[in-house]
Amino acid sequence: MAIATINPATGETLKTFEPLTDDVLEDKIARASAAYASYRRTSVQDRVGWLRAAADVLDADTDPVAALMTTEMGKTLTSAKAEVAKCAKALRYYADHGPAMLEPQHLDAGAVNAQQAYVTYQPLGVVLAIMPWNFPLWQAMRFAAPALMAGNVGLLKHASNVPQTALYMEELFRKAGFPADVFQTLLIGSGTIERVLRDDRVVAATLTGSAPAGQSVAAIAGDALKPTVLELGGSDPFIVMPSAHLDTAAEVATTARNQNNGQSCIAAKRFFVHRDVAEEFTRLFAEKIGELTVGDPMDPATEIGPLATESGVQDVHDYVTDAVSKGATVVVGGKEVDGPGWFYEPTLLTGITPEMRLYAEEVFGPVAALWTVDSLDEAIEIANSHPYGLGSNLWSEDEGERAQFVRDIESGMAFINGMTSSYPDLPFGGVKQSGYGRELTDLGMREFMNAKTVWVG
Numbered sequence: 448m449a450i451a452t453i454n455p456a457t458g459e460t461l462k463t464f465e466p467l468t469d470d471v472l473e474d475k476i477a478r479a480s481a482a483y484a485s486y487r488r489t490s491v492q493d494r495v496g497w498l499r500a501a502a503d504v505l506d507a508d509t510d511p512v513a514a515l516m517t518t519e520m521g522k523t524l525t526s527a528k529a530e531v532a533k534c535a536k537a538l539r540y541y542a543d544h545g546p547a548m549l550e551p552q553h554l555d556a557g558a559v560n561a562q563q564a565y566v567t568y569q570p571l572g573v574v575l576a577i578m579p580w581n582f583p584l585w586q587a588m589r590f591a592a593p594a595l596m597a598g599n600v601g602l603l604k605h606a607s608n609v610p611q612t613a614l615y616m617e618e619l620f621r622k623a624g625f626p627a628d629v630f631q632t633l634l635i636g637s638g639t640i641e642r643v644l645r646d647d648r649v650v651a652a653t654l655t656g657s658a659p660a661g662q663s664v665a666a667i668a669g670d671a672l673k674p675t676v677l678e679l680g681g682s683d684p685f686i687v688m689p690s691a692h693l694d695t696a697a698e699v700a701t702t703a704r705n706q707n708n709g710q711s712c713i714a715a716k717r718f719f720v721h722r723d724v725a726e727e728f729t730r731l732f733a734e735k736i737g738e739l740t741v742g743d744p745m746d747p748a749t750e751i752g753p754l755a756t757e758s759g760v761q762d763v764h765d766y767v768t769d770a771v772s773k774g775a776t777v778v779v780g781g782k783e784v785d786g787p788g789w790f791y792e793p794t795l796l797t798g799i800t801p802e803m804r805l806y807a808e809e810v811f812g813p814v815a816a817l818w819t820v821d822s823l824d825e826a827i828e829i830a831n832s833h834p835y836g837l838g839s840n841l842w843s844e845d846e847g848e849r850a851q852f853v854r855d856i857e858s859g860m861a862f863i864n865g866m867t868s869s870y871p872d873l874p875f876g877g878v879k880q881s882g883y884g885r886e887l888t889d890l891g892m893r894e895f896m897n898a899k900t901v902w903v904g
């Protein structure tokens with residue numbers, strides 16, 4: 448994939464970049480390694496100051512950075528601004544809470560015949576972050592804020608279609624006053640990742656993206672015995688039981704499926720509705736999906752912009768065509784929007800059967816698939832038959848159903864009466880083919896730390 452900014456709203460190529468030469472790449476890795484040697488010794492208070500400064504820089508840069516993201520991958524300008532604000536919040540979260548997370552954890556010294564026994568949390572070194580385009584600032588920030596708080600150094604290999612946002616990330620930390628080279632962007636293709644990952648100066652990797660990319664990175668890292676965190680795909684279930692407030696559930700379902708133009712790993716993608724309320728919920732859901740405004744992502748009135756890539760539109764339409772050819776019903780939407788750019792109509796499909804490709808795969812676009820079920824057991828059983836297990840949603844006022852859902856749903860996150868969201872204050876991650884490890888909170892920060900046991904006799 449060429450490293451380029453291509454506006455998805457028009458299909459126009461605006462800027463292309465040459466990948467780094469071997470010499471420049473070598474120089475950047477060497478500089479990252481040298482930066483780590485001194486950065487790991489910086490005080491926690493200095494890091495807190497730099498994180499707060501980075502949050503202030505982001506606040507000041509909101510308008511141009513949001514416009515850049517919209518231009519590179521098509522999210523609405525309104526949601527791009529919200530993404531910038533969330534990144535500033537994450538930086539401040541780690542500035543506020545990071546120092547306590549880095550405190551040593553004292554253990555029972557008497558039990559091990561010691562004067563003192565404790566665990567001290569230390570950084571690991573240079574970490575490679577391989578990131579996707581869908582939340583181009585947030586995905587990278589979810590890694591960067593805790594990593595820099597911990598004393599690690601970051602190398603970012605971002606998706607090839609968001610190079611300018613990737614370069615902005617490096618500029619942001621420089622502008623905030625962090626020591627030189629503690630966060631660098633590598634403009635490289637995915638074919639060069641193995642060379643970076645096998646380098647002895649790179650100690651770990653995190654990847655957010657597709658399952659095939661995760662498999663490749665995990666295989667290389669496994670061979671080189673380096674830890675990884677993987678945040679992969681999702682096809683989150685959204686279960687609606689008879690006690691749910693249907694209008695609110697349909698409203699949130701519409702946002703949950705169509706946020707970010709339908710391209711979110713934690714978007715609700717499969718809707719399981721109890722037979723008693725299926726007809727009414729389907730009517731409300733279809734009505735709200737049909738009311739979404741599709742158009743120019745720069746226009747504040749627009750709710751759904753284009754998909755990020757031309758191949759993305761084709762992939763989505765292939766899933767819909769396949770399902771319809773096998774008996775699915777298009778309740779609303781179901782085709783590309785005529786004209787320039789890569790727009791797809793927000794779509795609702797019913798009559799889903801296991802033969803359809805979208806049954807057990809992930810549709811990365813604004814297509815909701817709806818099942819009618821007879822019980823919570825049935826909803827959970829079909830939901831769990833999917834290879835992914837990222838987020839999940841239940842709408843119910845029944846305590847027993849909620850407890851069953853939390854106990855039995857195979858997912859890393861369970862949201863009740865709300866949609867799955869990523870907050871700086873909550874751990875984020877999945878199980879099964881959705882990956883492993885956690886991001887955010889203390890769990891995310893400690894993924895790339897050495898929990899060193901200290902015994903003093």
Ligand code: NDP
Binds near residue numbers: 658881
């Ligand atoms: P990709 O996996 O193609 O790309 C993600 C990143 O991985 C990019 O930087 C890409 O580089 C790189 N990459 C691509 N192929 C390989 C490879 N073989 N080895 C190493 N790195 C590789 O995903 P998409 O960009 O298509 O993003 C959509 C997918 O990501 C969906 O499945 C989605 O669910 C998942 N995702 C998961 C999230 C989560 O938090 N769990 C969040 C967002 C998306 P390049 O661009 O140069 O190809």
